[in-house]
Amino acid sequence: METSLMNASPEAFDAIRPYRDEEVREVLDRLPQDPELLRAILRFKFPRLADSFLAPALRWMISRALASRVIRIGSISDLQVYVGVYMARMIATTTRGFTVDGIEHLDKNKSYLFISNHRDIAMDPAFVNYALHINNMDTVRIAIGDNLLKKPYVNDLMRLNKSFIVQRSAKGIRQMMAAFNLLSQYIHHSIKQEHQSIWIAQKEGRAKDGIDHTDPAIIKMFCMAEKKSGKAFADTIHDLNIVPVALSYEYDPLDVQKSREVVQKQKDGHYAKGEFEDIDSIAQGIAGYKGRVHVAFGQPLDGDFEDADAVAAAVDEQIRRLYRLFPSNYLALEALHQEGDFAIPSFDTEVRAAFNERLAACPEEYQAQWLAMYANPVKNFLGRL
Structure with missing residues (x-):
């Protein structure tokens, strides 16, 4: 974990990185056989039959259908094209229009660190990716917390879709600092050496109250990789090509669930999530009605920032102005x-x-x-x- 950014090899990131092309086929071959994935799909598609005597037969049918649909996918690029078709269909059926602004601020030959407000676990980065895709730009690598990856099949699905892991479950100060340092190194490695853009939320967890503010701790994490290099803070920020992104949903498919969670936390001091709540939230976010959806890309941060608070304030100001x-x-x-x-x-x-x-x-x-x-x-x- 103490490996410096300059000496870090790609293998140093194996525990958190997305899957590579050569790993895609093996993962896609095992997913249709995963019993937990099959049960999850059955619960979502046919909830009344999930515990019936028909369940085994239905799971077998789902397995066969999954295997046939992914048989021609052999690379991450193939999968992105496949997902793009489903995104177009989802937008047509669950929104009243999808619009994009600010794409002119981006250079197709550059890699960026996109920082956005956060309303939906899966759809926020998916809409950013789709906005880039339809404008002939490379899609991003997506930061996702390991709290969402408790099931092996979820881990596989996310890492196939260019997600990398934020190790939030690390215990103790030393473990947490090592995990954040590795994450910081990976972000720098992706942007500077692999020329892959990154998407990350402006703070941990969704904004369930509709208030969008950037956590300065996120900005500090970005800089950990070069803390010992002697580089000025402002130069580190400039090299990351940070672009604020504002995501606006006319309606949130999870508005009632979020409101209930906030009220219960205020009333009881805590909120206990159910075993499948995060997975159900992902499914509802995808399938639920969103009204109009707007993605607005801001301008790359360009300033002599003194500290993380100043960067966070600059991100917030652009998101505030760009939010539709x-x-x-x-x-x-x-x-x-x-x-x-x-x-x-x-x-x-x-x-x-x-x-x-x-x-x-x-x-x-x-x-x-x-x-x-x-x-x-x-x-x-x-x-x-």
């Missing part, structure tokens, strides 16, 4: 009677009815938090947070 506000955000602020002297735009009856119908589907005890989650981006834009 939808009627759901304005109407939530109006419903909370917190608009103050801010004039809420006018919306037609159909838009208001759709918003009120969605609010009514949220249990009453969570509605205030639900509204706050949608209203907070407006308050952030107005500088009230």
Whole structure:
């Protein structure tokens, strides 16, 4: 773990890196045989039959179907093209439009460290990747916490899709520092030596309250790899080509679940996740209705930053400015009677009815938090947070 960035070999990152082309076929051959994956798909596709006498036969059919669908995939690039087809289909069926801004700020010949706000476990990096893909740019490597990789099949699926592992479960200060140093080295290695862009969330965990702020500890982690090199902090930041990204969803498929979690934490001081909750969240985030979705790429950070706080503030400012506000955000602020002297735009009856119908589907005890989650981006834009 003490290996310096200058001397680190690719093998030093084997525990956290994505899979390589030569590993793809072996992984895809074993996934259709994974009993936990088959049970998870059965639970999602046919929940009423998951524990019935038909379950074994259905799992066999799912296994055969999976194997036939991935038989022609032999590389990471093949898989990205395959995923792109499903992304297009998902966008057509679960959104009311997908738009992209700021792609002109990016150079196809450069690698970037994209830092975005975080609302959905799988869809945030997926939408960033799709925005790059449809603009003929390379997709990114995705930072994902090991708390989501408790099942071997999830680990395989994520690492096939260019994900690398953030070892959040490390115990003790020394282990944690070693894990963060390795992660920092890998990010530098990817960008500078392998010319692969990186996506990482601005803080650990999704913003369940709709408040997007960058954790300066993330910025400090980026710099760990070159801490002993003597390079100036500002130069390290400049070399990483940091680009803020704002992801905006008109509706969050997990808005009720997030509101319940926040309320229960406020009430009981903690929230205990169920065994399959993260996997279910990923599935609901993919399949659930999102309304309009917008991805806005900011401009690469260019400044003589003194410390991590200054970098975090610069990222926040771009995300605040780039975030696209939808009627759901304005109407939530109006419903909370917190608009103050801010004039809420006018919306037609159909838009208001759709918003009120969605609010009514949220249990009453969570509605205030639900509204706050949608209203907070407006308050952030107005500088009230």
